[in-house]
Amino acid sequence: MATYSNQHWLLSHIRNSFISTDDTGMCETVMLSNDLPKEYLRKFQINFQSGRSAGKTKSAALAKSDRIIRNPDAPLQECDFVCYPGLDLSDDEDLDTSTHSFDIQMYPEVGAHRFRSNTAQKLEKLDIAKRKAARIKSINYNEEAQPPENNDFFKRKEVVATHKQRPNTSSSSSSGSGQKKSPDDDLSDEGVQSKLTEQLAKSPKQTQNRFIEYARFDGTAQVGMPTKRINVYLSMLSEPERNYPLKICVISTAKIIEVIGFVCYKTSEQYPAVPLKSIQHYALYMTEDNDDMEDFPPLDNREPCSKFGFSHLTLAERRPLAPVTRVDYHGQLGNKSMTSEEDKSSLADAAVKALHNISLNNGQADPGGGLAGGGGGGGVAEEEESVRDYEKRLLNHIDMLEAPIHRSFRLNLIDKRFFKSEVTLGISGERIEIDQLKSTKFWSQKKPISTPIDLVVHCEIAEKRQYKVLLRIWLKSNSTSSSTFSASNCTSVPLDGSVTTLNTGGSGSGSAGIAHSPSSPNHSTLTNSSFLSSNIRFKHYDFDTDLHMAEQISNKLNCILEMRSSPLRREFLHQRERKLEKQLSKKQLKS
């Protein structure tokens, strides 16, 4: 076991414990992109590597022997950033993974605070089943037939010879030669009316529940499907009722937005008099069981409800983000800049810019207030506009927060403008990865590509056709003429090859691509100023996908890039602008 005096171990243990026990999912947005222990280690390594000349094993051995007799003020050694100092670490990749604390096992079936033994639970289940069974009458299907004692048990009933309508129809058909009825008329109703006809007449079509499509997420009586029980307080109800939660049971795989729809469905059934807006107006908020709504942002619409462990939630109209989360947001950016002092100013700039862009702080009237007090004097259209506007900004903000979280997409990589191969594209705050799916065609499997986010500069939708979209991701090309311009922050994963490597596998151009790749990240040096040379070349990957996914990807990636605001990206945009200007001026000259 690692020592408790190891600060680094403690830090990473606290972090992992927090993430694994957080039911809210909030930690993901706040912490996941932002692994401090890792950052410190990385930062240290960069400094250390740039300064060291000796072999790694030697320095590690030195550090180890040093640690034993070290005084507290001694400069930090690499081993201070290692959780388990006793372990021999062969390479950098392993270092990264070892910074996690031990695996914490979660037991999904235990929702409560206290762990109970399995046998106790089983016994209780058996007991309940027994009590239930006692209420059910059981009959043996295979028992011997016993003829009924009473002779009248089977009693023949005289069937009323004919219905009253029958003679009518037969007469009409027999005498029908003269007056032929159309086939639709020949079944007249004869004045008979059923209860169903009567009830249908009383309930016009619009009474059909408009949330009916969400009824299928009902979890009651689902067999063999995990379900979730949640008590939902409904903020739109009036005083006495709103204090009592609506008890719902949904299928665990339902997304939050679908849960909202299902709650609306249940609400409209139970309280038909309460007017409901469309589901986009509502959100689920975390709630204490005394129905106090907490000041957290609502649960993410896109997440499955199984992800959250709440027993109580509140359905309320979407409100502007609470101030608490805004502070968190600032804090996150602050932390990030601390991890790499060099970027501090540029990140701060980006933060200000980003906040400005999404206009959270631009002093506009609180749209939530406008929502709540709607219907007074303001026109409906105006109100709707403000709601839409507000939702848009809210989405923007959520996008920003979630951009660094890893997500993968499945799409086609376009190869030499002709071949397509299906790949998964993984995007996180640290890197992008392109991994080819298994056995697309007969040619051999290509190596997966992993690129640190520092080298990615831009993402755009290059071409829009009717159904398909060409998505282009720009990154810094490695095959620059001079080696001094290799990426500075690339520490863990070497960028493997260019487009051609992936595309043609073992062919000649592929091996050429590998030859161009930077030999080792260890050789990179911290030369901030050298970035700004215009010798940098950029390359791009092209993907073929649908518009929706393309927008998602470019939003996400550009959010990340925007927040990082790397000099490379600025350089890229700068270069591009110049090119455009040149083209424009040429055109103008021609005309």
Next chain:
Amino acid sequence: MNQLILATGGYDHTIKVWQAHTGNCIKTMRFVETSQVNALDRTPDKTRLAACGYQCIRLYDLESNCTAPVINFESVQKNVTRLGFQEDGNWMFTAGEDHRVRIWDMTAAPPQCSRVFDCQAPVNAACLHPNQVEIGMGSQNGSVYLWDVKSEKHERIVPEVDASIQDVAISPDGHYLAAGNNKGNCYIWSLTSSPDQKMSTLCPKKKISAHSRYILRCKFSPDSRLLLTTSGDGTACIWKTEDFTKWRELSIENYWVWDAAFSADSKWLFTASSDGVARLWKLHTKSQIRDYKGHTKAITALSFKDEIVSK
């Protein structure tokens, strides 16, 4: 229970109870984890719902909030394909793939078996004659039976060799017996009963090539003027019993139409299909009036008990 309810059951192992005129689901009951619902019927007093499936028969109380069954049959073998009640609720019949049709005395506590008939092949269908003593049955080897439960006599007819009878129906006026098979053919016999209360006699009346595939259900309308056949070809066809010509064709494309039920005035029809949606049709205009959505898999059985309010 004043409101009209529609009960549906299917491959998602659940039974749902709907408010018929609004399409709202009132109640969902868990059936058996290992079985689909083959058939549903309600007791004549409308308080209980009976459901049968693979190795199980269960009766549920519709008036309580409890979703557990009140009666459960044990050691049932194979599929139970049909069940139904005598009009006073005195007895219930069940038909199964164990070759047997059983009569259950529901007045006894607990219910007990009072008659058994052996069809010598898996029984796919059974229905009760309006005279309340004869049962029509259809088996997998193609036989159609008429069985008098009182005298225990029976008659057997094989209308088509190498075909399996999928459903049988007797018109409420007692005039016709219809049987649909897996080739899409529907056979009709006229039933005549003598005044000396002997068993009805069957006389071949008509053969309709109703569908291109499996017939799954056939049913007569309450006024006996219409015959309905549902099929695996994605349609439900309605035939006039006057001359057995096609009157309406309702289509749910690409889905099997498993079951259907008429309203008491024969103007409306509920269908159950493999897209997991039950529908209410206005027969006159062939238009869909309501959807009953909520099942996650195919709906294979439904039950609707209506009543006449005025004439």
